[in-house]
Amino acid sequence: MQKEGFKSGFATLVGRPNAGKSTLLNAIMGKKIAITSSTAQTTRHRFRAVLTRDDFQLILVDTPGIHKPHDALGEELNESALKGLQDIDVVAMVIDASQPIGRGDEWVAKQVAACKARRICVLSKTDIATPEQIAAQREAAEVLMTWDAMVALSARSGANVDAFVEEAVFFLSEGPAWFPPDMQTDQPMEVVIAEFIREKILRSFHDEVPHSIGVAVDNMQYEKKKDLQRIFATIYVERDSQKGMIIGKKGAAIKRIGSEARADLEQLLGCRVFLDLNVKVKKNWRRDATQIRRFGYGEGA
Numbered sequence: 131m132q133k134e135g136f137k138s139g140f141a142t143l144v145g146r147p148n149a150g151k152s153t154l155l156n157a158i159m160g161k162k163i164a165i166t167s168s169t170a171q172t173t174r175h176r177f178r179a180v181l182t183r184d185d186f187q188l189i190l191v192d193t194p195g196i197h198k199p200h201d202a203l204g205e206e207l208n209e210s211a212l213k214g215l216q217d218i219d220v221v222a223m224v225i226d227a228s229q230p231i232g233r234g235d236e237w238v239a240k241q242v243a244a245c246k247a248r249r250i251c252v253l254s255k256t257d258i259a260t261p262e263q264i265a266a267q268r269e270a271a272e273v274l275m276t277w278d279a280m281v282a283l284s285a286r287s288g289a290n291v292d293a294f295v296e297e298a299v300f301f302l303s304e305g306p307a308w309f310p311p312d313m314q315t316d317q318p319m320e321v322v323i324a325e326f327i328r329e330k331i332l333r334s335f336h337d338e339v340p341h342s343i344g345v346a347v348d349n350m351q352y353e354k355k356k357d358l359q360r361i362f363a364t365i366y367v368e369r370d371s372q373k374g375m376i377i378g379k380k381g382a383a384i385k386r387i388g389s390e391a392r393a394d395l396e397q398l399l400g401c402r403v404f405l406d407l408n409v410k411v412k413k414n415w416r417r418d419a420t421q422i423r424r425f426g427y428g429e430g431a
């Protein structure tokens with residue numbers, strides 16, 4: 131059971147190249163997590179990490195187009211980067227405390243200032259900055275915009291990293307966790323979505339459906355013009371009776387699951403979603419090694 135007052139939501143780390151975003155992400159997670167770029171860039175959000183504690187779940191996403199001013203000069207990318215920032219709760223802009231604020235920082239700040247999310251200024255690398263430098267950087271950062279919070283930290287030494295997490299969580303809303311607590315690392319989008327749908331089904335049936343059900347995303351197509359992500363997924367069950375239950379009378383149950391999942395996936399992905407769900411009976415799918423990998427539960431998934 132989730133604690134009363136449990137909070138959940140999304141945060142993104144932005145900042146010019148080399149500001150220290152990846153190092154901070156790793157420090158937040160408390161271990162080196164694989165940061166891959168294997169995820170198809172069909173959606174605005176790339177999931178980097180999910181941090182779950184007793185009282186919160188903080189999902190760190192990457193917002194493509196916000197780090198690299200040169201790539202983002204085109205109107206279109208600019209706009210989509212900004213839109214991406216609209217769906218998340220907290221934007222943390224990482225500024226290197228040991229370097230003067232430059233044009234790269236100013237560019238990123240402009241994007242951040244235009245979004246609705248809560249804005250946290252992170253002054254990074256305090257281990258190599260003098261107290262005078264940090265104080266001066268605070269002042270310079272205040273000039274960039276009005277922040278909801280400011281934290282000076284060192285991802286390398288770990289100093290104040292927890293304080294940053296606390297600030298970010300403070301701005302999240304109360305609500306249930308989006309993902310299972312043991313999901314931590316960067317995952318391919320298909321696995322994230324499959325896991326998400328599975329979670330919805332389990333919740334929707336209040337544990338009447340066994341945890342042995344599996345979900346696999348078979349295909350994903352993004353239509354740029356419509357800003358629409360088509361997702362084709364299969365729900366695997368072990369028995370016919372389970373299939374009947376998930377489909378429901380005249381398909382009522384699966385329809386409901388589909389529309390609930392779709393609405394949340396739209397928020398999750400930051401674009402419109404068309405969701406096609408199929409139910410298949412596959413006995414003992416869990417024992418099949420290839421299947422396990424495909425479903426994203428086994429090692430090496």
Ligand SMILES: Nc1nc2c(ncn2[C@@H]2O[C@H](COP(=O)(O)OP(=O)(O)OP(=O)(O)O)[C@@H](O)[C@H]2O)c(=O)[nH]1
Nearest residue numbers: 146147148149150151152153255257258284285286
């Ligand atoms: N001394 C010190 N160095 C840091 C700290 N955080 C990051 N660095 C170093 O700064 C450099 C850039 O850090 P990254 O975390 O890769 O920066 P980034 O913002 O993710 O960079 P891009 O991926 O290019 O956008 C690396 O050499 C890090 O080791 C810190 O807290 N202290």
